[in-house]
Amino acid sequence: MDDILREGDPVLRSVAEPVKLPLSSEDRETLECMMQFLKNSQDPEMSAKYKLRSGVGLSANQIGVLKRMFVMFSNDEKGRIVEHAWVNPKIISHSLSMVYLPESEGCLSVDRPVQGFVPRYESVKVKGYNQDGKEVTMKFKGYQAIIIQHEMDHLDGVMFYDRINEENPFKLPQGVDIRSLYDQKK
Ligand code: CO
Numbered sequence: 001m002d003d004i005l006r007e008g009d010p011v012l013r014s015v016a017e018p019v020k021l022p023l024s025s026e027d028r029e030t031l032e033c034m035m036q037f038l039k040n041s042q043d044p045e046m047s048a049k050y051k052l053r054s055g056v057g058l059s060a061n062q063i064g065v066l067k068r069m070f071v072m073f074s075n076d077e078k079g080r081i082v083e084h085a086w087v088n089p090k091i092i093s094h095s096l097s098m099v100y101l102p103e104s105e106g107c108l109s110v111d112r113p114v115q116g117f118v119p120r121y122e123s124v125k126v127k128g129y130n131q132d133g134k135e136v137t138m139k140f141k142g143y144q145a146i147i148i149q150h151e152m153d154h155l156d157g158v159m160f161y162d163r164i165n166e167e168n169p170f171k172l173p174q175g176v177d178i179r180s181l182y183d184q185k186k
Contacts, residue, residue: 001052003063004108012109013157016061016068019087023133030065031085031131034058038073041108055108057147059154062109070151074143082144089128089152092137094121098178099142105150105160114161116169119178120146142181 005011019027040046041054059070069087076082100117123141126148130136140148150160165171172178179185 005062005064006109006111007159011061011064011066014066015157016066016155019067019069021129021133023087028131030060031069031071034071035073035085038071053108057151058108059151061154068155072147072151074147076144077142085131087129089126091124091152092127093125095123096177097122098176099181100178101146102180102182107160116164117172118160118163119173120149124148
């Protein structure tokens with residue numbers, strides 16, 4: 001956890017630079033380390049041993065590497081593992097409908113609890129490169145789409161709480177089809 005930058009560090013507020021392709025072996029190793037961190041953080045034994053906070057996404061600038069790349073590791077609603085490294089990702093299209101996590105979002109760079117709703121697109125289509133430098137286009141929805149938008153924000157120096165309504169943290173945007181991630185679609 002000591003290698004993870006915390007809020008207040010200017011690197012987290014900087015816009016990350018595009019990664020040069022083909023991917024250097026150093027960048028590839030960085031992605032592998034980041035992915036290993038997420039896996040360890042979700043492993044009860046490892047996380048207890050190294051006092052890790054559990055995370056499902058990590059962007060390179062969170063470890064001080066100002067490059068446009070991030071990793072994600074979690075399970076989808078059917079329990080399947082979703083494991084991806086993204087290099088120079090772009091959201092090329094998204095739903096109009098939005099979702100939010102009722103418990104708000106968490107971040108390895110934020111040690112305090114933050115309350116409030118963070119509006120996110122319900123689904124996003126992402127185009128970028130994987131850890132082998134191969135071009136990839138994939139669609140994600142629900143929780144995975146939230147992770148992607150949270151990590152993509154990091155690459156632009158945006159923190160999740162920037163998107164919470166300042167006056168009322170539980171106020172949702174008006175004129176938008178938005179629901180809790182756990183509510184059934186109408
Ligand atoms: Co974060």
